[in-house]
Amino acid sequence: MLWTKESNKNNALYVDAFSFKSLGSLNREYSQERKTAKNISCAKSDTISRERRLDGNQSFVKDDWLSASGLYNDSLCYAEPGSENISLAYANRSACFLHLKKYAQCLVDIELAESAGYPAHLMPKLQKRKADCLKLIEEGAQEPDDRLKLSFEADKNFPCMVNVLKIEKNAKGNLIMVAKEDIGVGKTIAAEKSFATCLYSKFGWRCNICMKEDANLKPCNKCNVAMFCSNECQASLIHEYECGQRFCRSTQTNGAIMNEMRMIFKAIEMFPNIDELMAFVEQAVQGDQKEIPQAFLDEKSKYRAFLKLPVNPTNTNKDDFWLITFCTYRMLMDMPKMNAMFKAKRHNRFLIHLIMQHVQIMSKNSIRIRLCSVEAAPRKRTDVCTHTGMLKGYFEHSCAPNVLWIDNNGYSLYITTRPVKKGEQLFVTMFDLLSKPKAERQRILWEQGNFLCVCSLCTGPEATPEQRKQLLSDPLYRSGGFDCLDKCATILQKHGHGPLCKEMKNLLDGYCMQLRFKYTNSTNIRAWAEIVSDSLSDE
Ligand SMILES: [Zn+2]
Ligand SMILES: [Zn+2]
Ligand SMILES: [Zn+2]
Known part of the structure; x- marks a missing residue:
């Protein structure tokens, strides 16, 4: 009934889509939900602002700079206009940035604290921080962040992706992403700013509009x-x-x-x-x-x-x-x-x-971003935000994908994880399926994605004993040290193109984990990445 009109006349109205539903229960549900929402205040409160800052100080003394800066963000959100809490939170956050080696951001926060009326008697502390920070910058301690940089020249019409990609229509009429040239492992082939974004929770964590974190x-x-x-x-x-x-x-x-x-x-x-x-x-x-x-x-x-x-x-x-x-x-x-x-x-x-x-x-x-707590089992996963970009629609699913999707600062990054030859299609996966048996993969995809997977892993040949032997006898593979991104990339470049044996799947999984770790700012993902590389070294 979507986009159906009441008649063929020129100025006909669209049909009333709600008239096809019984709205009684929806109306009731709506009123009920709105009522509970009224009890949640979004008003500023200096009392809460101060509490959050003190909580932040607790994390700070435990050297947990990320949690501390998150709590200082909360403090800023609650601070009433004109209150001293604003300048204090900026000043404390600047100390977190200093420890996180984000020196330019540290300087900006110091300035924000000053212009928000930072108390004169505390000023010497802030000035010392500024001097320390300037010195570190002068010494070249600021590391450049090139995580959003494309590995090839950008396409003229699609500046979000590289010019060695093209969007094509396949035999089924679906739009797919295809390589125009050979592409090696570890290349950033697209960095697309999200078209639609929404933060669900942890509001003081990213920019509400563009989801930038490093800011x-x-x-x-x-x-x-x-x-x-x-x-x-x-x-x-x-x-x-x-x-x-x-x-x-x-x-x-x-x-x-x-x-x-x-x-x-x-x-x-x-x-x-x-x-x-x-x-x-x-x-x-x-x-x-x-x-x-x-x-x-x-x-x-x-x-x-x-x-x-x-x-x-x-x-x-x-x-x-x-x-x-x-x-x-x-x-x-x-x-x-x-x-x-x-x-x-x-x-x-x-x-x-x-x-x-x-x-x-x-x-x-x-794409829903979930935070995954690592302390408790079973792990608690919470949706925290969503991204919608267009490119994701053109990367079809494969259980053994050659591209990894990563969320960074409100951008969708696409990074190759296996060698891609000219003319080949590029695939991503939204579920971590590589290490799961076929029956389980197919069940998950049917339940969550509503389709029967026909990817190379599900329908293609398995790795031959000969292919497995080639990998296992490679001195580079035998020397271990799979926690090094470049080394993994070299092995994947050599052996990662055809069907994947068990060891190759593990290596690929570990490589993806490390890439996520490199491109994310979340401490939770870090712990996750560590768990996976542990199990890798058991093999
Ligand atoms: Zn607002
Ligand atoms: Zn923004
Ligand atoms: Zn599959």
């Missing part, structure tokens, strides 16, 4: 949940719309709704009025759904490709789909600004269909 985050002046990496992100109208909005108490459900609301705000921001948005969307959804995109040079060309990302049509049978669509719609219409914008019946009906389209796209193409 001197500054709090929103009004609420206690959002921080921004730059004036540009702070000025974004997206947060102005969503500031103070909360759907429900549950972080996960709330995140799912806020994610969809944000996508509507983003769409609205691109066009001068709803009629132009409508014309653009209609043009995109009526055309060839599998057209090869021409370029990603501006937001509109990306939005067009976004609207054409693959969806799972059976999704609309699920209760979740209706809950998210309906509650997003109700939340939007409860906002006076949005209500005025979509007052006309034709705009209102269009909005419902647009939300449905977005929910379908996002449920198939968003």
Whole structure:
């Protein structure tokens, strides 16, 4: 029923999608959730701000700089405008940056502390930190961060990916990513800034708008949940719309709704009025759904490709789909600004269909980042944010992929993990399946991805004893030391192209783990990576 009109007439309205559902229970659920959300305050509080700073100090004395800076971020979020807590939190965070060897960020925080009225009697401490930091910079201690740098020249029309890739249509009509040249192991072939982002929890952890982590985050002046990496992100109208909005108490459900609301705000921001948005969307959804995109040079060309990302049509049978669509719609219409914008019946009906389209796209193409606690077993995994980029839609799944997807500072990085020959297709995986037996892989993919996998690992030949022997007798492999990225890459380059034996799978798994560790700022992933390389050395 998506994008169906009431008649064939020129000015016909879109059908009322909600009239096909019994809305009683959805309405009740909506009201209930909103009621519990009202009890969660997003007001500033100097008392909490001070508590969080003191908690941060506790982590600081245990040398846990990342946790400490996270708590100082919390402190900043809660600090009331004009309060001393602001300058104190910036100053303490600057000390974390110094220990984390982020000297430029340390200097910025010192400046922020000073301009927020840092107490005069403490100033000598801050000035000493500044002098120490400047000295370290002068000595060349600042390490350059080139993690977002592409390994080849960028494509002219798709600056987010390298010019040795192309997007092609395969025999089934699906868009796929293909290599135009041989590509070695460990090459960054794409760094795509997320098109849609949403933070679910741990708000003072990344920029609320672009998800940048490595930044001197500054709090929103009004609420206690959002921080921004730059004036540009702070000025974004997206947060102005969503500031103070909360759907429900549950972080996960709330995140799912806020994610969809944000996508509507983003769409609205691109066009001068709803009629132009409508014309653009209609043009995109009526055309060839599998057209090869021409370029990603501006937001509109990306939005067009976004609207054409693959969806799972059976999704609309699920209760979740209706809950998210309906509650997003109700939340939007409860906002006076949005209500005025979509007052006309034709705009209102269009909005419902647009939300449905977005929910379908996002449920198939968003990548959820989960934090995984390492202390407790069973490990607690929590979704903390989602990314939606377009490129992910063109990398098909393989259980033995040749590309690793990594989240870094709000970018999706694609790094080759096996040698790729000219003309070959590039694959990623969203589930860590390599070491699992086929039956289990297929079950997981069927349950979570709704497809039967026909990748090279599932249907191709297995590694021959001869291939395994070649790897095991290689002196480089025999010498061990698989915790070195370059060494793993060299072995993978030599032996990682064809079918994979058990030892090769372990090596590849370990290599991916180390890459994740290198490209992530999270301490949790670090512990995870260590666990895996332990089991590797047992082999
Ligand atoms: Zn930002
Ligand atoms: Zn806010
Ligand atoms: Zn497979």
